Amino acid sequence: MVEKGLLIVLSGPSGVGKGTVRKEIFSQKNTSFEYSISMTTRSPRAGEVDGVDYFFKSREEFEALIEQGKLLEYAEFVGNYYGTPVDYVRETTLKGKDVFLEIEVEGAKQVREKFPDGLFIFLSPPSLSELKNRIVTRGTESEEIINNRMNVAREEIEMMHLYDYVVENDTVENACEKIKAIIVAEHCRRERVEPKYKKMLEVN
């Protein structure tokens, strides 16, 4: 019997740096889990590659996949769809491998309902003002969009109670170290390893 892999969900407010943290984690050699690439209808940003950062789809294609039940979760966010293809997640965890999702908070809520045993990590800004600074620094958004995002962020921080862990993104390095520690720790949880030991006692 293969032990089922973990479903690891990294989420948090828009602009907090989920993508940067996820990329740093996967750039390191000693990661043992698989990244599940999201699907989106938004346009690629400079440097983003289809099939690496996201699967970029048209609105029509995305809505067809929703109807076919092919998405584990999806959300409309600032006028675009984001979602996670379900087959990949199911097949990979059944093979005993951990799957890592980096998704928006609305999507994480849907996954929590379907996979309550998942490992839900909330990436949080060191402070709300810090969050605002980061969005402004990115320099591509109007003040109205920034204010809207700030309100969304307040709501999202209030959604923290749906998560198992909260990791402050003070630096990318610290956040990565904590996330990796959480995954190691979660594999040591007694409920996960006890059956193996019970079997050992029977054999000896």
Place this chain on the structure above:
Amino acid sequence: MVEKGLLIVLSGPSGVGKGTVRKEIFSQKNTSFEYSISMTTRSPRAGEVDGVDYFFKSREEFEALIEQGKLLEYAEFVGNYYGTPVDYVRETTLKGKDVFLEIEVEGAKQVREKFPDGLFIFLSPPSLSELKNRIVTRGTESEEIINNRMNVAREEIEMMHLYDYVVENDTVENACEKIKAIIVAEHCRRERVEPKYKKMLEVN
């Protein structure tokens, strides 16, 4: 308000290597927690130092401390008392520092009853036969004592359900890494950090 420190309890069967793992953890520079030295009535082994490895006490002294309620936990094990002075643990966690205990399983059971919020880590042998090898290799015990210890170990592994985490002591390095990861992860648990974020939302 200072956030209360964690009470971290490392335990596991006799001979599994709790002391070696604990020493390795505390020999590393980046430990942020305090080690609570146990008290015992057993004789020091070669190289063990009073006040470093244990506080070595006579049976009479130990029993007097039990009567005065000065022990968080104590147990009689293979004819000797082992115990944890309570004042140090209480004062250190109230100051916001984590305290690390390395104790026998009977003692861990008592601590769990008194500090249910503690972080309980069970150090387990890779297999029972491996446990036996280690006790034989130590080479100082009769066959009768070894067999008794094996029976005790079976019982102790069955006590695993009282723990939050199980760490296999396959190598000292792996076990230390996992224990440190568990402590990092535990500090990120949502129940522990949520109040801080709720406060941040009020202020902004």
